[in-house]
Amino acid sequence: MTLEGKSLIGQRTVGGNTADIYAIDPSNGQKLEPPYQGGGQAEVDLACGKAWAAFDAYRETSLEERAVFLETIATEIEAIGDELVERAMAESGLPRPRIEGERGRTCGQLRLFASVVRAGEWLDVRIDPALPERQPMPRVDLRQRHVATGPVAVFGPSNFPLAFSVAGGDSASALAAGCPVVVKAHSAHPGTSELVGKAVQKAVKHCGLPEGVFSLLYGSGRDLGQALVADLRIKAVGFTGSRQGGTALMKTAQGRPEPIPVYAEMSSINPVFLFPEALNNRADEIAKTFVGSLTMGAGQFCTNPGLVLAVKSPALDTFLDTASAAVKESAAQTMLTPGTHQSYEEGVNRFSNHAKVREVARGQQGSGPHDCQAALFQTTASEFLADEALQQEEVFGACSLVVECSSNDELKHVAEKLEGQLTATLHIDEGDLTSAHALLPTLERKAGRILANGWPTGVEVCHAMVHGGPYPATSDSRTTSVGSAAIHRFLRPVCYQNLPEGLLPNALHGGNPLDISRLVDGVREA
């Protein structure tokens, strides 16, 4: 497929007024053709107009129609073939198995949402039948379902060019909910975005849906992105990226005449707690698997384990020795973009130059211009507590800080001081259960996911997943951006009182024609 370097608005291909967005191959710093034409207010207006025009029809498509649409997107993405894998590799520096795996995850995610749409749980149907004989007042017939909130603006990150980009988790869940989607393409992978965008365009056409269900815009985040969030036809925002980027969108969304929800997944250092018996029993194994998680994908995951907490002990020294050796052996890996690499270097330097932080180990130096050299640092809990910057510092990449605590109480105190997190990890054996149990209430208040004897990287796309957490991990702790529950972000309840069946949506008809789980008079009918 010849890449055109233009925005996709509905079924159209639309040029912009600039031509200065190039993907960079981070392995060699070279520009990749073609240049992408950045749009502005005019393109936002066109895309949002089409999205708005499509909204009422799209949100009332049948469960089956919408599920087939999601499945068709997956099929069309697979049909692109190796061109997609190669372009994504060139634009991201990520290796082939990772991109192939991510393509599988992206398509699997779309198919999961298709099954979620069909099951209809998301409608949250509640029926309280009329009680005409009730005293002192009769009850009228009341029925509730959830409806789509409206067109959604999606901003993906650089680190998942497929699974959290154009047809990734935010788009899939919004489309599943019945919301048209306007994606702002990430400038780090414009070609991958165009390929996937055209696959979605084809699916829209193939399924006979209104064209405005999907658009893909190129442009600067500050201008086009802000204009998109400010457009009154946009009713929610999905974002994965930096704290600075997320809070800027939150501000715009809250300043609108009609404020709208922003689901921003932003910042997390993902504390790992190593308990004494686990450390005693298997410090080496924990250290090796830790470094595996730390350096996976050059550490470029939201769930990268950036903070390790443990009580001072000989076993902790063993952990540090083994981790140090593993980090030193770790190969350099190309980072996603020159900017990501520069930020990583700056973050590592802040630790290196910090008077109270000791460098434990650095990984292998790379030969490429944007290679990640892993880094492990160490400090004490009292130093960590004394410097707020240390508590908040997310260094995006394979960098982690081990905090040595003088006691279990101090460890718990450090945990209480942490900001909101996506994950919290426990390494525990039988004898650690009591102290781990005492820490759980703190972790439940701090994190969206708590895991034992594993590592936070590797986020399963399923029904029970929570990829979310208190601020600043996300802007809205009431939700998840990964897994089937993500659909609820783009829905709101509507109650229908005493409506004749002819006006009721079929989800609420008496005979349960959609065969979905309902709450009838407060009792669950599966």
Place this chain on the structure above:
Amino acid sequence: MTLEGKSLIGQRTVGGNTADIYAIDPSNGQKLEPPYQGGGQAEVDLACGKAWAAFDAYRETSLEERAVFLETIATEIEAIGDELVERAMAESGLPRPRIEGERGRTCGQLRLFASVVRAGEWLDVRIDPALPERQPMPRVDLRQRHVATGPVAVFGPSNFPLAFSVAGGDSASALAAGCPVVVKAHSAHPGTSELVGKAVQKAVKHCGLPEGVFSLLYGSGRDLGQALVADLRIKAVGFTGSRQGGTALMKTAQGRPEPIPVYAEMSSINPVFLFPEALNNRADEIAKTFVGSLTMGAGQFCTNPGLVLAVKSPALDTFLDTASAAVKESAAQTMLTPGTHQSYEEGVNRFSNHAKVREVARGQQGSGPHDCQAALFQTTASEFLADEALQQEEVFGACSLVVECSSNDELKHVAEKLEGQLTATLHIDEGDLTSAHALLPTLERKAGRILANGWPTGVEVCHAMVHGGPYPATSDSRTTSVGSAAIHRFLRPVCYQNLPEGLLPNALHGGNPLDISRLVDGVREA
């Protein structure tokens, strides 16, 4: 019971630094004893400290313990007896049957939430069991439940001194979710608040709960209220009141280092659509029941029908004639506070003095200083569309505006121009179904509840109710403040990955010991 005029913080009674809050009997303008001592930052700090200290224990009370607590509050409120009814009548000007009915609703609401807590649907339990044999990667065990968000600040309105005040819908749903509650007493009914607050205090003690589960503070909204929302231990806000008050709290909540959700129910004019055949068949009956809804409780309901839309026709003239006569006959009723009465008069005068608005009728003049004289006005759709103030004007009280449209298309156009609403009402007969159906998508986008052939006043407390809607009806259209779904406002999901059963909350144990509905591998088990 002797009223003490002080804040209730945990089990303590705490004076403040001012003594200038008096209830006013709106029927005669007289101050009611005792004066209430207003608190400030110190009282906020004390209450939030106790709430925070209580949080972890309270949120892990068993379903049964928490349900019994809610039921005990109801029993204690009933045990106050007639003193509560008389004080609420004196402070609100509302008649005895209304206050008695509201007490019943308040206690019924608490008992409904007790049943909701026991049923455990709110936990939203999801279990994705481990799949160790899955290819290419095994799946770990993942389980999700919802947990309470944290202490909640509650601000009630003047118009429901019981059902939306100290132990009203916001408090009941927050306590049901496992959140301690700090209520800022409404200065219009401080004595009613104290009586109910002491009933909750007793229930906390009786149930052996940590005292910080409940506090009640007196003070000014601007100072104490803002300090409460700014306190970092408060994690969500429930508010019912004016748009100005709600948006001020939203701003404070968003400006915190950790922004928190504000559930503000604010402003709605509740459009009513009269369709031609319904009007032809029963203009008189619709007009009479309309005026009944309009003047009920002196029109002091969030769901008061403040806007009536219909296409010009002789039947609409009949409606107007009959409504005019009914308004003229309508008796004056004491309004809630001097301020409410003054705002009502100002709002009515804005309509009266508007060059393009015709006065259809005024109700009977009252003899009390704060009586509501009902008012009905009329204008055309073109005038309505030409003046944004007319589209947004909520006059709190028995005042409504009839907008005459030249065609069905114009009526739909007007509907599209409306802001977000709590309700939208259709009066329809068989022949109106097609045009009503065409209007539904607009109404679904605009309102939280759509009702047919009834009136929006009278909000049933049940499972399917939605008392919510797009901004500015509320600050968050994804929820409801009335009905059992209100509990979800104060919950967030937490995922537990690979945790040994000894660390898992019992809601997530394998054998389903709580016997609750669960989603297992995406399949609903009732």
